[in-house]
Amino acid sequence: MRSFTATGRRRSFHIGASLLLAACLPFSAQAQKAYDPGATDKEVKLGNLVPYSGPASAYGTIGKAMTAYFDKVNASGGINGRKIEFISADDAYNPAKSVEQTRKLVEQDEVLAMVGSLGTSHNIAVQRYLNAKKVPQLFLSTGASRFGDPKNFPWTMGWQPTYQAEGKVYAQHILQNNPNAKIAVLMQNDDFGKDFYKGFVDALGDKAKTLIVSHQTYEVTDPTIDSQMVSFKASGADTFFNISTPKFAAQAIRKAADIGWKPVQYLSSVSQSMNAVLKPAGFENAVGIITSTYLLGADDPAGKGNKDVDEYLAVMKQYYPAGDPYDTFNVIGYATAATAAQALRQAGDNLTRENLMKQAANLNFTPPMLYPGIDVKTSPTDYYPIEKKTLQRFNGKAYEAFGPIFGG
Structure with missing residues (x-):
């Protein structure tokens, strides 16, 4: 019967452990990578x-x-x-x-x-x-x-x-600067519009019922919002909150100018694009519009x-x-x-x-x-x-940030 000394057994163990470690290394390296559908090495x-x-x-x-x-x-x-x-x-x-x-x-x-x-x-x-x-x-x-x-x-x-947070900021700005405002609200009739409107109304609190004098909605399939804008002017509103997507935001800004309605305008940030909204509306018609941003425009000072x-x-x-x-x-x-x-x-x-x-x-x-x-x-x-966001106002050529950064 073959026998092993303690030294021999120890040497055999070391050799076996080394071989086992070497054999496991590739699998260990592979185990560090894990993929689901849509991901590979490349x-x-x-x-x-x-x-x-x-x-x-x-x-x-x-x-x-x-x-x-x-x-x-x-x-x-x-x-x-x-x-x-x-x-x-x-x-x-x-x-x-x-x-x-x-x-x-x-x-x-x-x-x-x-x-x-x-x-x-x-x-x-x-x-x-x-x-x-x-x-x-x-x-x-x-x-x-x-x-x-x-x-x-x-x-x-x-x-x-969030839209609710943004809506609250506009409401707070109105309350601080014109606590007796007569507000008209144009709202896209979907979850986007409703979320914005909730934040706005929540921040106005008990005053919402008296300050909001006209609340009109539109469908994304509507051709225009002309009738809503005429209704807003007739309501005597001096403040306009425009919760709409680009096509309708541009229409609203231009129509307000066409009918001689000159409220203080607040524009949802999803439609603040100068190229897609303000330009087709007419830059001259958008002067003074207040919106908000979390972005740094490429032309911002x-x-x-x-x-x-x-x-x-x-x-x-x-x-x-x-x-x-x-x-x-x-x-x-x-x-x-x-x-x-x-x-x-x-x-x-x-x-x-x-x-x-x-x-x-x-x-x-x-x-x-x-x-x-x-x-x-x-x-x-x-x-x-x-x-976090900051308010900004359109000066006819670009947006200018004003006031503090809020949120967070």
Whole structure:
């Protein structure tokens, strides 16, 4: 019978352990990488919905600006060595098409996550589906408050400040500057309009019933809002809160001028675009309009000498030359894409949907093109990435910020 000395047994153990360790190393290295559908060693697929056609097609440029950002990222080697395949589809601002396109992106294109999709009703239409599938629905282009509810919808996260918070700020400004105002409110008749209106009315409090002298709605399929504007003038209102999307916002501003109605105008930030709203309305008709922002416009004096602004302008020139770099919507797309890139960067090689959602809920950084003093912060219990804004007023050529930064 063969025998082993203690030394021999020890040597045999060391050799065996070394071989076992060597055999395990490749598997250990591989174990550090984890992928769900839409992610590989070479690429990450992201899905997106914006209306490239239909009544809100002015928002389509947001998707093109996001594409430009990811083109820049890919030209620089991608994120953690992976190229981003950004698949942006047209839902024509129609919730039924949002459902159809989202299912295609998830089930056929097999995207890792949906990122930056636009519209309140449109994201609501797919929210339960994406949460049931456990597909991240991230950094949405809507300020509806329901998109910051990790308890009931743990796979959904907004991005911009909420509509309710913005509506409250306008109400507070009115109460401070004209406590006896006669207010007319134009509202898109959907979840977007209702959310904005709730914040506005809540902040007016008991005075809402007496201060709001006319409240009119419109449908996105309506051709014009002319009759509502005539009604507002007849009501004697001296203050106008315009809760509408670009097409109707431009119509309202121009119609007010045409009929000689000159109220103090408050404009929802989703329609503050100079290119898509103020220009067709007539810059001269928009002088004095008050809105709010969390973004740093490329022509804002606050951004002079800012390297992020210089890079943004260079990216737009190279990857989206047909886009207007001074259009707010393009700034939104660029900054949203940068936020998604940060979440992917933090995810490293663990590109599961669960880990991407975990990283999205642990952000603390400042993406390019946010107004100075405003940043992105999230936590597992805080799904509202941006919670600060500042008021701004149109001077006939550009917006000028005034007053303090609020929120947070």
